[in-house]
Every structure is written in C-alpha cells, then in structure tokens.
Amino acid sequence: MGKFNKKKGGDLPAISTASLPDIVFMLLFFFMVATVMRQNTLNIENRLPAADQIEKLDKKDLVMYIYAGKPSSRFQSQYGTEARIQLNDKFADVSDIAAFINAERAAKREELIPFLTTALKVDSDANMGLISDIKQELRKVNALKINYTTRKGDALADLNR
C-alpha cells in the first residue's frame, strides 16, 4: 500500500516575507497620520504645575496657546532670567497678546470663535504678576475662556518639591 504512505513532514516551507513591507507600510501610514508634531518650539522653560481636578482639553483646533516662563539657557544672555511670554515661536510682550488673539480668530471660521479657549502653559516658577497681566489683556479682547494647562498629579505634593 505504498500508495497511501505519503511521506509527511520533511522540510517546512519557508514563510513568504513578500508581504512584510506592505504590513510595515500600513503601520507606517498609521503613525504618520496619528503623529502630531510639536507646533511651537519652546524658547522658555516650561515645567507645568500639577493639579488633580483637571478637565481634558480636546478639540485642539479650538485652542490658542500662550506660553510663559523663564527663557531657556541659550536665550538668557539676550533676554535675562525674568519670566517672559512666548507666542508662536517668538518672545512677545504683554501688549502683543491682543494682536495674537485677533490673528488666531481671523484664521478660524466665524461660528467657532465663541468656542475658542486660551490655554495658558505657564512654568511653575513664574509669578502671578505676569499671569494677571496676560489675563487682563485677554479680558480686553473678550477671550474669556481660559485653561490653566497642568500635569496630572497631586498639587500639594508638587508644591513641596
């Protein structure tokens, strides 16, 4: 009955790797689409304070970012060590905020303007004088929705560090 005694086993056929590039490309495209490159290069130190009663800030297209903090070491010779405001990629003055908000608003569709939020990304070591100047400017241009961006963590433990 040699007819039925087919020899089984032997060498395993090699797995074809021809589709491997396709799989990898698929993953690649996923990550390319999902990647958000940092919008602004920070010229300042920006260690956010911690808080635990936080709400998420989704809808990134409706957020305007104002950064503030001590200039990072390579800018300190030029701008000193006092906390400063950064808008987009440049250092700015308090008086520039109104123009910045208006420019951001002009870039958005009109019906979205009331939903715009200003995210204040401020370094822990900044003092409140600067913040209240910023807030005063924001009130002048009627940008009243703000968000103090923080890390998630225990606010009290963060103070004692």
Added chain:
Amino acid sequence: MAKRSAPEVNAGSMADIAFLLLIFFLVTTTIETDSGLNRKLPPIEPPDEDVIIKEKNIFQLQVNRNNQLFLKTGGDEKVIEIKDLRQAAVDFLDNGGGTGDDACRRCQGKKNPRSSDNFDKAIISLQNDRQTKYNVYIAVQNEIIAAYNQLRNREFEREYPQLSMSFVEAEKKYNDPRTPASEKENLKEKLEKIKLIVPQKFSEAEPKKSN
C-alpha cells in the same frame, strides 16, 4: 546592438527602510491631549449696579508674596495651610446658616450664623500678590475646584442615585466624544441642574503690588 533587459531592483531592503521610517514616527508620536483647570474670566465692563454682599457670605483668601495663605471668613482671620484649604472651603460652602428665605435645605454643615447662608450666596474670593508663584496659585485654584466638586458630587449622587456615578464622572462622560448624543442630552440636563444648585461663585481680585 544587443538587447539588454533592465536589471531587476532588489526589493529585499524595502522592509528595512520602511521599518526605519516606522520607528522614527513611533518615537515622535504623541497621542496625548492637554488637560488643565478650566476657568472663565469676568468681562471687562464693570457690572451696572453694585451688589451688596454680606460679609459672612465671603470666603476671602489672600496669598502673599511669600506664598502664605491668609483666610478671612465668618469674623475669623487666620493663616491657613493649603492642605487644610479644601476642608475649610467645603465647611464654608456647606454651612447653611441662612434662615427664612435664605435657608439651605441641602446643606449639611454646622449652620453657624456667622458663616455662609446657602450655596447660592456663598462666594469665594481670591487675591494674589504679584510675587506669588504660579504653582501656589494653581494649587489654591485646584483645592477650591475640589471643594466645589466634592459638594457637587454629593448633590449629584443624592439627586440621581440610579445613575451610580459622581458629578465629575458624569461630566467626563458628557465631554467624551464617544458618548452617544441621546445620552449626552440626558446628562446635560442633569449636570446643568446640579450646577444651578451648587454654583461656582468665585471671584478674583486684581493682584496687589508689593515693593
């Protein structure tokens, strides 16, 4: 001329190239969203009429340039630690010292006549120095929001025990884009009601200048 066929390009290294790119994008990807404390600034036009507020309804906080917290409420003035602030704020808001029209049915506090009347009347006011550090300010804000959230959670659970979730969880669910619209509508109504019962009456004075 002899006909030559174009040599075939070796595609074996394609996978390597693709992997290289993949790893680059893997490393640079950040799928995180920012989060923080949402607040609303008061409009710049001053209100038309002055509102008269009884002193007992104000929980007056001051942070000085040395990041110390000074509390003035219910005829009492003291220096307070930030860790005690949340409980002090809850006690103040929940006091329910009002009588007659101002009586507070929901409050569970001590009913001290020298402290706040009800949730609606109670105001927390915060004043900073220009030299106050930002992280201290955030910690104070965080504790005040925590105090409001604690009371809102309590009232939400009492009002809607069948939902078996807290106000904060319900709000999170409401803000989640994956929640279906019908449920959102339902939650919105409930959230608004609790926000009316325990309103956040929080005022910020302009910071003081110090030399």
